[in-house]
Amino acid sequence: MAKNAQQLLYARQAQIAKAIAHPVRIAVLDFLQSGEQCVCDIAEAVGSERSNVSRHLSVMVAAGVLSCRKDGLKVMYTIKTPCILQFFGCITKVIKSQARENEQLLQAM
Amino acid sequence: MAKNAQQLLYARQAQIAKAIAHPVRIAVLDFLQSGEQCVCDIAEAVGSERSNVSRHLSVMVAAGVLSCRKDGLKVMYTIKTPCILQFFGCITKVIKSQARENEQLLQAM
DNA sequence: TGCTTATGTGACAATATACTCATATAGTAA
């Protein structure tokens, strides 16, 4: 791949990773596993202001992680690329392995 | 899971996602697929200052994505949880699907 | 029409992140 194209790909990959890299946005993705939801229900589920959630949602739509459709007054959001969820399986492994390390550390004290 | 524990998990997952969510750090991970490397070689490969790369590396170590060991003067960094790499497969899918959308858009103009 | 609800957005302040430079530290070798 050309050097510039590679840089561009890294930037695009980073954009997607950034779109996920926030506790509220992860909570949103977790909630959306149950299927498409409107902003008001998402805001309630994650315990944050609607306007704030709306911004987080548009970041994720811009990155291509979510898609949305209008349904009357509501806008329904859904996970566009379910393989994103595999990522959480992976980082849960990272967290577990760190937790085990800490446990060993504690026992050695 | 308790509500607080859930919040903690989301925060921890976000920390790991953040540790990946930067073009330079993605370039580093890409380079480290070839095996462990020292800071100077990583800096050269990704085309960035050593001090800057050193900071990026410590962020990824703190998040549990990389591990490192001293080898004489050098510090060798390596990917600690290879499943992280699957994530790139996933987001490449996202990028391809968006590229296809844009192509269709272009053809409709 | 006016009223209500759901969502999006401009503007701002607060905070976090990234990069650079200079300097510190640690290891190697003469």
Added chain:
DNA sequence: TTACTATATGAGTATATTGTCACATAAGCA
């Protein structure tokens, strides 16, 4: 010891991100 190399880090500036408030927009209904 001194000189050299690799890495890490403090301090500063620049930039990006986040959350909140107020307001705008859009859709439904009386």
